[in-house]
Amino acid sequence: MTQQRQDSLVPTSLAQAAVTALSIANSIEKAEATRCFAKAWQSGEISEVGIAPIPKEPAREKKPVLVPPQEVPRRKVTQEVEGRVAMLHALTHIELHAINLCWDIIARFASTPMPKGFYDDWVSVADDEARHHLLLCERLDQLGSFYGALPAHAGLWKGAEVTEHNLKARLAVVPMVLEARGIDVTPGIIKKLKAVKDFESADRLQVIYDDEITHVAKGKRWFEYLCAQDNEDPIESWQNIILTLFKGRVKPPFNEEGRNKADFPIDFYGPIADL
Ligand SMILES: [Fe+2]
Numbered sequence: 001m002t003q004q005r006q007d008s009l010v011p012t013s014l015a016q017a018a019v020t021a022l023s024i025a026n027s028i029e030k031a032e033a034t035r036c037f038a039k040a041w042q043s044g045e046i047s048e049v050g051i052a053p054i055p056k057e058p059a060r061e062k063k064p065v066l067v068p069p070q071e072v073p074r075r076k077v078t079q080e081v082e083g084r085v086a087m088l089h090a091l092t093h094i095e096l097h098a099i100n101l102c103w104d105i106i107a108r109f110a111s112t113p114m115p116k117g118f119y120d121d122w123v124s125v126a127d128d129e130a131r132h133h134l135l136l137c138e139r140l141d142q143l144g145s146f147y148g149a150l151p152a153h154a155g156l157w158k159g160a161e162v163t164e165h166n167l168k169a170r171l172a173v174v175p176m177v178l179e180a181r182g183i184d185v186t187p188g189i190i191k192k193l194k195a196v197k198d199f200e201s202a203d204r205l206q207v208i209y210d211d212e213i214t215h216v217a218k219g220k221r222w223f224e225y226l227c228a229q230d231n232e233d234p235i236e237s238w239q240n241i242i243l244t245l246f247k248g249r250v251k252p253p254f255n256e257e258g259r260n261k262a263d264f265p266i267d268f269y270g271p272i273a274d275l
């Protein structure tokens with residue numbers, strides 16, 4: 001590739017990079033572009049946040065076919081490869097969704113003035129999610145499958161839609177409910193994978209788990225930043241948002257140890273848990 005061609009691929013603003021990534025249908029290409037844009041932001045090659053028109057939904061290929069959650073193939077972690085592939089396929093889908101959510105938060109709320117650290121954090125999370133998606137695609141390949149081979153959960157974009165007009169609500173729901181849920185369930189999956197001696201998959205999920213704790217911590221930090229600006233108590237504000245938008249979606253059992261590592265104490269979710 002010539003230097004000139006390479007230069008033409010680097011977006012002039014972060015919002016434009018976000019919209020470019022959201023508009024790429026192939027998941028591997030989207031993840032690779034994400035990693036490339038993250039480097040460009042981190043090196044200062046992209047320095048403006050800018051504004052760019054956002055697509056209504058992220059581009060995707062025809063596969064995987066999206067189905068209601070009850071129709072997603074059973075994800076039983078056993079010695080049989082099919083169950084493990086189904087589990088890893090579902091997680092690969094979630095990681096792709098996570099890439100889209102990061103770029104969406106950057107582009108959708110680009111007109112809300114936020115400190116540079118906010119963009120640094122979500123670009124770094126996008127880079128992590130892209131790495132996670134690629135790690136899992138590679139593992140599916142090693143197990144004789146690929147992303148798109150199975151049907152996948154259709155409803156993941158709902159969390160983005162219900163919070164599309166409010167950055168504070170987006171932070172309350174995406175990192176502090178959905179990603180925190182990942183912290184709750186991942187250690188159990190890792191344990192099951194180790195029990196059937198799939199250490200390769202377990203190691204990859206451990207990398208993801210450790211990163212996800214930092215994502216919840218970043219989400220909570222920026223949520224608290226916005227609450228401080230509005231003179232609101234963060235616990236009260238978070239509980240109000242969740243009860244209004246996400247009734248019944250904060251479910252035990254909680255991985256309190258992992259959540260504490262993300263500086264997300266039970267004072268937030270304990271009182272409104274669907275016990
Ligand atoms: Fe992830």
Ligand SMILES: [Fe+2]
Pocket residue numbers: 098125129179211212215
């Ligand atoms: Fe994440």
